[in-house]
Amino acid sequence: MTTRHSNYTSWGRILHAPHHASRPASTETAASSVTAPTEATMLGHGLGRSYGDVALNPGGRLIDCRSLDRFIAFDRATGVLTCEAGVTLADILAVICKPDPDGSGWMLPVTPGSRFVTVAGAIANDVHGKNHHLHGTFGRHVREFDLVRSDGARLVCSPTENAELFHATIGGLGLTGLILRATIQLRRVPGLAVEAEDIRFDTLGDFFRLAGESDATWEYTAAWIDCLAGGKSLGRGIFSRARPAPGIAAAPPPRAPRLSFPIKPPMPLTNTHTVRAFNALYWRKLGIATTHTRSVGPYEKVFYPLDAIGHWNRAYGPAGFYQFQNVVPLAHAEAAMREMLQVITASGQGSMLSVLKMFGDPLSPGLMSFPMPGATLALDFPNRGQPTLGLLSRLEAITVAAGGRLYPAKDGVMTAATFRQGYPEIDRFARSIDPRFASSFARRVDLRAASGI
Amino acid sequence: MQAPSPARKTIAIFGATSDIAVAVARLYAEAKWSIVLIGRNEAALAGTRADLLVRGAPEVVVQTADFVNLPALGQVADTACDALGGLDVAFLAYGTLPDQAACEADAALAEAALVINFTSPVLLLGELARRFTSQAAAGRIGTLAAISSVAGDRGRMSNHIYGAAKGGLQRYLQGLRHRLHATGIAVIDIRPGFVSTKMTAHVKQGGPLWATPDQVAKDITNAIAVRGGVLYTPWFWRGVMLIIRAVPSFVFHRTKL
Ligand SMILES: Cc1cc2nc3c(=O)[nH]c(=O)nc-3n(C[C@H](O)[C@H](O)[C@H](O)COP(=O)(O)OP(=O)(O)OC[C@H]3O[C@@H](n4cnc5c(N)ncnc54)[C@H](O)[C@@H]3O)c2cc1C
Ligand SMILES: NC(=O)c1ccc[n+]([C@@H]2O[C@H](COP(=O)([O-])OP(=O)(O)OC[C@H]3O[C@@H](n4cnc5c(N)ncnc54)[C@H](OP(=O)(O)O)[C@@H]3O)[C@@H](O)[C@H]2O)c1
Numbered sequence: 232m233t234t235r236h237s238n239y240t241s242w243g244r245i246l247h248a249p250h251h252a253s254r255p256a257s258t259e260t261a262a263s264s265v266t267a268p269t270e271a272t273m274l275g276h277g278l279g280r281s282y283g284d285v286a287l288n289p290g291g292r293l294i295d296c297r298s299l300d301r302f303i304a305f306d307r308a309t310g311v312l313t314c315e316a317g318v319t320l321a322d323i324l325a326v327i328c329k330p331d332p333d334g335s336g337w338m339l340p341v342t343p344g345s346r347f348v349t350v351a352g353a354i355a356n357d358v359h360g361k362n363h364h365l366h367g368t369f370g371r372h373v374r375e376f377d378l379v380r381s382d383g384a385r386l387v388c389s390p391t392e393n394a395e396l397f398h399a400t401i402g403g404l405g406l407t408g409l410i411l412r413a414t415i416q417l418r419r420v421p422g423l424a425v426e427a428e429d430i431r432f433d434t435l436g437d438f439f440r441l442a443g444e445s446d447a448t449w450e451y452t453a454a455w456i457d458c459l460a461g462g463k464s465l466g467r468g469i470f471s472r473a474r475p476a477p478g479i480a481a482a483p484p485p486r487a488p489r490l491s492f493p494i495k496p497p498m499p500l501t502n503t504h505t506v507r508a509f510n511a512l513y514w515r516k517l518g519i520a521t522t523h524t525r526s527v528g529p530y531e532k533v534f535y536p537l538d539a540i541g542h543w544n545r546a547y548g549p550a551g552f553y554q555f556q557n558v559v560p561l562a563h564a565e566a567a568m569r570e571m572l573q574v575i576t577a578s579g580q581g582s583m584l585s586v587l588k589m590f591g592d593p594l595s596p597g598l599m600s601f602p603m604p605g606a607t608l609a610l611d612f613p614n615r616g617q618p619t620l621g622l623l624s625r626l627e628a629i630t631v632a633a634g635g636r637l638y639p640a641k642d643g644v645m646t647a648a649t650f651r652q653g654y655p656e657i658d659r660f661a662r663s664i665d666p667r668f669a670s671s672f673a674r675r676v677d678l679r680a681a682s683g684i
Numbered sequence: 685m686q687a688p689s690p691a692r693k694t695i696a697i698f699g700a701t702s703d704i705a706v707a708v709a710r711l712y713a714e715a716k717w718s719i720v721l722i723g724r725n726e727a728a729l730a731g732t733r734a735d736l737l738v739r740g741a742p743e744v745v746v747q748t749a750d751f752v753n754l755p756a757l758g759q760v761a762d763t764a765c766d767a768l769g770g771l772d773v774a775f776l777a778y779g780t781l782p783d784q785a786a787c788e789a790d791a792a793l794a795e796a797a798l799v800i801n802f803t804s805p806v807l808l809l810g811e812l813a814r815r816f817t818s819q820a821a822a823g824r825i826g827t828l829a830a831i832s833s834v835a836g837d838r839g840r841m842s843n844h845i846y847g848a849a850k851g852g853l854q855r856y857l858q859g860l861r862h863r864l865h866a867t868g869i870a871v872i873d874i875r876p877g878f879v880s881t882k883m884t885a886h887v888k889q890g891g892p893l894w895a896t897p898d899q900v901a902k903d904i905t906n907a908i909a910v911r912g913g914v915l916y917t918p919w920f921w922r923g924v925m926l927i928i929r930a931v932p933s934f935v936f937h938r939t940k941l
Binding site: 235254256257259301302303304305314326327 | 703714727728731732734735738739740882885
C-alpha cells in the first residue's frame with residue numbers, strides 16, 4: 232500500500248488538512264489497504280462533496296475511492312445495477328439513464344442536488360433528494376453492498392444478510408468499514424424529461440399549503456426562500472415542483488461541469504451586498520408580474536443547478552462557508568421555521584441559497600439516517616467568524632428545542648449533545664463502528680466504537 | 685427488404701490494464717465497438733470487461749499475455765486478430781517508466797526497460813502489420829496506433845533509457861507509416877505529456893502540465909478516427925517539444941531536465 236501525504240478539503244473549505252492518502256485502483260487493493268497493519272485510523276473518501284468534516288480524518292489515513300469506478304452489471308429488464316463504490320451518480324446517468332425510443336428509461340431512484348457524488352458517499356450519508364416525500368432516501372433503494380472491515384472480514388450486507396451492519400452502514404458516515412461495491416435498484420420513469428413549475432408565494436404559510444397540495448402528484452418538490460425578507464414577507468419564496476414528462480426523452484447531463492470557477496474569485500462574493508442582490512434577483516426570477524411558470528425539458532437545471540459551475544465553492548473566498556441543514560418534526564415545523572427565519576433576518580447575515588422542503592413518511596433504512604417526516608431547511612453562510620458561529624448555534628438551539636436534528640453531511644459545528652439528542656439509535660449504532668475507522672466529525676461529536684466487539 | 689447491418693467495429697488493446705488504455709476502451713465501448721483486451725493481470729481485465737459491457741460494448745474478449753515474452757508475440761497478434769473476426773484498430777498502450785539512476789547502475793534493468801518499451805512493441809507491431817496488410821488486401825483498411833511519449837523527442841539526463849526506447853519506437857512507427865502508406869493502413873504515434881496514472885503515481889503532480897487519462901483518451905480516439913499520424917496530447921506539447929528540441933546543446937546541457 233503506497234500512501235501519499237496530501238491535503239484534503241471539506242466542500243465548505245473551512246477544514247483543510249493533510250492526510251496519509253491512498254487511492255486504490257481496484258477493490259482488491261482497497262480491501263488490502265483496510266487490513267494493512269498500521270496504527271493510524273482510516274476513513275473512506277468519495278468526491279468530497281460533504282460540506283463539513285464527515286469525509287475527513289486529519290492526521291490519519293484516507294482511502295480515496297475515486298478509482299473504484301467500474302460498473303459490474305446492469306440488468307436492463309429489472310433496473311438492478313451493481314457497481315464499485317466510487318462510481319459517480321453522473322456516470323450512472325450518462326451510461327445507464329439514456330432514453331428508449333419512447334422517451335422512457337431507467338432513472339436514479341433518488342438524487343441529491345449534485346450528481347458529482349459517489350455511490351458509497353450517497354450510502355454513507357443516506358442522501359435524499361427532492362422526491363423524499365414519495366421515494367425516501369437513497370438507502371431505501373440499496374439492495375446490498377460489500378463491506379470490508381479492519382479485521383479482514385469482507386461481508387455482503389443486505390436486509391437479510393449481516394442485517395445489523397446493513398442498517399448501520401446506510402447513513403453510517405463511513406465509520407463501519409469500507410464499502411467496496413453496491414447493488415441498487417433504479418426506477419423506471421415514463422419519460423426522462425421533466426415537467427417543471429415554479430410558483431411564487433408570499434408567506435411561510437403559503438409554502439406549507441403548496442407543499443400539501445403538491446406532494447401527492449409531483450415527484451420532486453422544494454422551495455427557495457428569500458431569507459432577507461422580513462415582516463409581512465417573512466418566508467416568501469418560489470416553490471418548485473417537477474415530475475417525469477411521459478413520452479418525452481432527455482439526454483443525460485454532461486459528466487463534468489460546463490465551466491469551472493477560477494481559483495481566486497474575481498470579486499468578493501461573500502459580502503452582504505452580494506447576498507442581498509442575489510436574493511433580490513432570485514425573487515424576481517419569474518419576472519415582475521408572473522407568479523407561475525411551467526416548462527418541459529431536461530432535468531439538469533431542475534435537479535443540479537449548482538453543478539453547472541465546477542468548484543463554485545471557491546466563490547466564498549479563502550474563509551469558506553458553513554452549510555446548515557436541519558429537519559423539524561411536523562408538529563413544530565411551521566413555528567420553528569418562522570423563528571429561524573426571524574433570527575436570520577435579524578442577524579443581517581443572509582444565506583445565498585435557502586431551501587425549504589417537506590420530508591415524507593417513507594422510512595429510512597439507516598440507524599443514523601437524517602431524514603424524518605417534517606420540514607427541512609438548508610442554508611449557507613459565508614464564514615465571518617464569531618458572528619456566523621453565533622447565528623449557527625442559535626439555529627441549532629431552535630432545532631433541538633423543536634425536537635429536530637442536523638444533517639452531518641452539511642454540518643460543521645453541532646455539539647455532541649445535539650447529535651445525541653437528534654439520533655436516538657446512537658448507542659446501538661456505536662456497536663457497529665469499526666474500531667480502526669474514525670473521522671473528524673466522529674471525534675467532534677464523540678462518536679466512538681462501543682467496546683466489546 | 686432487409687437493410688444491410690453495419691459491420692461491427694473492433695479494436696484490440698494491448699496493455700489493457702493501463703489507465704490510459706482503460707479510458708480509451710470506455711470511449712469505444714460507448715461508441716458500441718467490440719473490444720479485445722490483452723494484458724497479464726487476468727482479474728483486472730475481467731473487471732474492465734464487465735465495466736465495458738455495461739457501458740455499451742456488444743462483445744468484449746479477454747486474452748492474457750506477457751509482452752516481454754518476445755517469441756510468443758506472433759501468437760499474441762494472431763489470437764487478437766481472430767478473436768472477433770478481424771480488427772479495425774490495434775492499439776498498443778503497455779510500457780514501464782524505469783528509474784534512470786537504477787538503470788545506470790544495473791544493465792539488466794536498462795535492458796528490461798528497453799525490451800518492454802522498444803523491442804516488444806516493435807516486434808508486435810511487425811506481426812500486426814503483416815495481419816493488417818492481408819486484411820487490407822481483402823478490403824478492411826485498419827489502423828495501428830501505439831503510445832510513445834514526448835520523452836522520446838529529445839534525450840535528457842533524467843530519463844534517457846526510457847527516452848531512447850520511446851524515441852526508437854517513434855522512429856519505427858515513422859518507418860512503418862512509410863512502408864504501409866500504399867496499403868492505406870494508418871499508423872499513429874501517440875505522444876502524451878504528463879498524465880496522472882499508476883505509472884506516475886509516485887511523482888508530485890498538479891498544475892497545468894498534468895492531464896487526466898480521460899482527456900488524453902479523447903485525443904487518442906479522435907486521432908484514430910481521423911487517421912492522423914503523430915499526436916501530441918494534450919495539444920500544447922507539440923509547441924513545448926518544438927522548443928525543447930530547438931534549444932541548442934550548450935544551453936540544454938546547463939539544465940537538469
Ligand atoms: C451542490 C451540492 C448539493 C447537495 N445536495 C444534497 C441533497 O440535496 N441531499 C443530500 O442528502 N445531500 C446533498 N449534498 C451532500 C452530498 O450529497 C453528500 O455529502 C454526499 O455524501 C457526498 O458524496 P461524496 O461521494 O462526495 O462523498 P464524501 O463527501 O467524500 O464522503 C461522504 C461520506 O461517505 C463516506 N465514504 C466515502 N466513500 C466510502 C466508502 N467506499 N465506504 C464507506 N464510506 C465511504 C465518507 O467517509 C463520508 O462519511 C449536496 C452536496 C453538494 C455539494
Ligand atoms: N503517464 C504518463 O505520464 C505517460 C506519459 C507519456 C507516455 N506514457 C505511456 O503511456 C502508456 C500507458 O501508460 P499509463 O500511463 O497508462 O501507465 P500504466 O497505467 O502504468 O500502464 C502501463 C501498463 O503496461 C502494462 N505492462 C507493463 N509491462 C507489461 C508486461 N510485461 N506484460 C503485460 N503488460 C505490461 C502494465 O500492466 P500491469 O497492470 O499488469 O502492470 C500497465 O497496465 C505507456 O506506454 C507509457 O509509457 C505515459
